[in-house]
Amino acid sequence: MPAVFHRVDSLLTLIAAKAAIQVLRSWTGRSLMIVLALALAPPLFAAATPDLEEQTRELAAELRCVVCQNLSVADSPSEMAQQMRAVVREQLEAGKTPEQVKEFFVSKYGDWVLLRPRMTGFSALLWVLPYVVLILGVITALWFIRRWVAAKKSHGPVAGPSASAQMRSEFFKENFARPDPEDSSPRASLLRERARLQDELNELDFDFQSGKLSDSDHIALKQEIEAKTVAVIEQIHALPPKAPAKPAPTEKSARGTDTAAGADRSRLRRWQLVTGAVFLVVFGLALGVMLTQSVRPRLSERDTMTGDFLTGTRSTNSTVNAALAEGKTAFAHREFPKAIEAFKKVLTADPDNPEAHSYMGYILLQAGHGDGALMAFDKALSQAPNLPMALWGKGMVLYQDKQDFAAARGIFEKLLSLVPPGEERNEIAKVLAEIPAGGAQKRTTAAPSSSRQISGRITIDAKLKAKVEPDATLFIIARPAGAAAGPPLAVKKVDRPSFPLDYTLGQDNVMMQGTPFTGKISVTVRLDNDGNPVTRGPGDLTGDYKKNPVEVGAKHVDIVIDQLTQ
Amino acid sequence: MTATLGHIAVVLAFLAALCGIASPVMAACSGQARYLTIARYAIFGQFILVLLAAGALIYALVATDFSIKYVAFNTTRATPIYYRVTGLWGALEGSLLLWEWILIIFAGVTAWIYRGHHKEIMPWTLMIFSIVSAFFLGVIAFLSNPFETISPVPLDGRGLNPLLEDANMMTHPPLLYAGFVGLTVPYAFAMAALITAKLDEAWITSMRRWTIIAWFFLTAGNLVGAWWSYHVLGWGGYWAWDPVENAAFMPWLPATAFLHSIQVQERRRMLKVWNLSLIILAFSLTIFGTFLTRSGIISSIHAFSSGPVGGFFLGFLAFILLGSFGLLAYRADMLKEQPELDSMVSRESAFLLNNIVLVSALFTIFLGTVFPLISEAIAGVQVSVGAPYFNSVTVPLFLFMVFLMGVGPMIAWRRASLDNLRRNFLWPALGSLVIGVVLFVWKVKEFLPLLGFTLLSFVVLTIVYDTALALRARKCIAGEGIFRGLVTLARRNQRRYGGLVVHLGVVLIVLGIAGSMSYSIEREATLALNQELNIGNYRVQFLGLEGSQQPTHFRVEGTFRVFHNGAEKGVLNPALKFFPTQQSPIGRAVHRSTLSEDIYLILSGFSELDRNQATLKALVRPLVIWMWIGGFVIALGTIICIWPMKKTELAET
């Protein structure tokens, strides 16, 4: 494929080519290729008869796409929909009727795949109910309307006005202000009624002018409304003369000559002050408490000051985080049983936690369970495909344990691309360079390469020759350079040594299976009397390699036993 | 810091909401008026605190503070700043905060405007606001917290869902949420009136105006959503009958019904229980909609990732439904009415029919949306209810609605004389029949589109005829010419003419839907370089592909030249966008619109090996542009309706 893009016709091709290469490399490039595969694979659409296309499309519009949400197979851009369309076309071409094709899909996906529900069975309700409701609704409405019209008729015509025509016209000229909507006094409601009747009259006139009413209707209705208006006005006049209008007291407009109102107001204002003060105090307290609790020193440059309190961590989250932290510290101290327990706790709460899986992988690796470690790293990577720690672990497993160099290289290269430049990156690059070129090798039990061991000679100082116990055990101990305490990197035990002793200390002497025997180490030797390497009783003889630390691979690491433990 | 601040603000707002709930109750129990002011201060307090919280989250988004989980999951460093802001409502937690923010803005405005009025019901209105606000704040504060922190702090975020990286993201959700939240206002008034048993006229005016505003936002939000779907998403359609889309549309139906039947209540003082039910229903449907989107019980392309909040939304929905309808049932006796009508042929009857049809449509859509659940629960069978069903069943209902839209304005209130009716309807009916015949002869041979177009022309003709008659009346009375007459008519009968303009807008939308549903053509082909595809009156020539790296994705664009009836009309560039986080590429379709039809191009696929091959899907959709024009006409009509006018004695309210 690269050859295609080496054709340099124009700048545009080059640019497009570069972009395309980038795309190809990336994950999206693969989806592009899939689109390609499916765009080219089916026969050219233009070749099919339009009738078939129409039919396919119509049928596809009735089928539901199984991966998209609520799109039809015709509208959906997804791959599965294209495949389904191809199946539809094929079956139509083979002569099946649309019904048969639909039944085929129903036999595979159930009734769910039909966008138009069946008209038989339970779904028949769906087709019938809307019309039933509509018809029932219309019938009910008509029934009510008839009842209301009958009610009107039974109430009889409104009585003719009692006042004379002249008084009536005066009534109409009388100017009534529209009352305040708040006012609920009887006078106000009568005024509102009068206003409403006036509006009705206007509307009536308008309708008549627009030609919607016949003359007879117009006159009849107008008389009715006028009669009602007169009745209302008479009622208004019949009311006791109203007290001088007191506007509804608002909080702002009540200007106090009224001492009661004034006292009320001052009480109100006090209440407002108290409420405001309470709010302020609560706000301040809350702010103070929560801020101090949640602010913490930055742990790193990328960290922020705001913490976990109140801002989102719930109990499950915090136990997970706590257990995770516990496991990490235990792992750092090489307290593996404790670490395993902590990570198991994490995994019960959060079964997919990639960090926990990665750490478990490392622990399994230390214990020599390469397969288990690989499974754990894979689980971690299935959740977080770019987690550097899991990638590193998996790489190491493939490299060290499975000796699958090609795969390991791939993983390390990926890791290299993810990690920013720095110390870690150099480390990865170093390991990457170390991997021998070539394909995967079967796991051999051949002798480890000479670069992974040290060799030398152990002798006993003349002064201490007499102190050697006959059944003492010799321990050759290699520790990582600079690590004075903690378990050693490699230990070799020799029973009943005879001196001078030529020894080699290599990969198969490492304490934790899988730990690479590389780098700088410091070598010591102990002639232990009780055979227990942990205890150092008096009478034990020890010796250090004088030129510690030494690089693994060195030869002539000669040690003289010249110290006596008191 | 930002996270702590935001979260504290939300918690305190929640406490304020609790105060706002408690205070009217305490006032009622103790009889002391001072508690009532606490309700208002509680609202203002929530307003400030929620503003603070929203500001904190926006700040965190803009500053790419990845220590906050929400920011890390919804933006990257490369996301442009305006998409970072829209990230506020890009995912579940933020969208709840947006809802709450808009709610408290509406509540605050209501509290401020009515601070001196409606003294007896305002505290209870504010209490209802506080109840809804307390629920959302509680969910935000304790269940799905947008201010949750993440540790260790990632270097870069995951980024917004690529489908949401679009300009419409800035308009569609806020408009739609404003529509939903706007329905809370009439609901609060209705509930307050029921609680205090103050069921007389005063609150109706307030409710009506707020409902119009909410209805407008709802319409606009749905239309912008349809536009987004059509313009950007690249499947050539504008409405998929997706459950969440249905849930956004369902509150619109009772709101529209309410806007009509409230006129009957104003004039005849009947249908009070019915109107209250409509408002409660509309509000409950908005809560149902938000429940459906966030609970994951029905699979939808719009659904947010379901968290634990679904159960709480269901609980709240239960509380609202049972509480509101229970209270209504309890107080129904107090809504004294003596319903009577003058005649069976009157505008009142037409409005009643209108309500029946709208509620039937609501029932149909609701049934279709939840039917998969019903079928699984009762029959144990998994079914899907998709677009073919909804299209089949709702079309007759909506055609009936269109017919009523034509009939309604022509009938008089109270009593319409039959011979006047005959006269008024004769001309529009004849005219529409003539148009129908012409259409049939020309092109439209199928029954449903023909019926649809005929009815639409009927409505337009009735509106024109009605206005012409009124103008003639104005000329007779005041000697005004056409334009002067129109202005006076609009001024004097604001609601009526605003309503007629809105009807015109609806007609245009239905025109667009009818055209595109009935006469769309679709063709797909794999084209080599310079090869052409024929579709309808168009020829589309493939000119080449080009790949380019964009900040957030890799883009492959195809160049196509379009010919219409032989004449070159320009070049279109549909594209495929490859996002690193997406499994399949996201299509970016383009279309060229004219008044009569759109040509719509989708790049379905291409060959990687051979840059000279592409798979193109072309659609011709007639009359789609009228949908968007209709939207603007509706906006104009709404403005006419609610434009504040001086109330003279002779004008209608």
Added chain:
Amino acid sequence: MPWRRLVITLAIIGPILALLAFGFTRDARYITSPLIAQPAAPFTITLFDGGKLALEDLRGKAVFLNFWASWCPPCRAEARDLEAAWRKVKDQNMVFVGVALQDTDGNSMEFLKEFDVTYPNGKDESGKIAVDYGTWGIPESFFIDPQGRITYKHVGGIRAALVIAKLEEAAKGIVSAQEGKGDYQPIR
């Protein structure tokens, strides 16, 4: 107290709420398969290491059919389990067959090498096998009895123990009552 009205209100609202609550008890995206106890659709695949494999040839043995893809994390998580299970039942009258969906040859083979898969794996060329088996998520596993009937379907990652248990059931011809579910993701 207008009891009747309140009861009617409750009677209408209650069932709706119950229905919505019922919605929580199932997975909205899950498609129940009608294929259990149906005969398994025949297919022929070209194996990755050459040769062809037809399902009819495996009549008389219990078959474990697994649909997977290299880009699917749950498939990766279950791969070693499947291989381990295969090694355990190799010498019994059971066969494992893997079919790669929506994948490229290179990636599929890398996947097989990575997890050291030894049972026969092939590719679904056109997607027809996926449709024949009503596949909508991966990984999906089918258990087919010696007479060619599907006894069990498991959508999502499956553990070795369950594989062996269900294979034994399949060998005896026992049809499971329900499908199984693990960690899955939808196919593309």
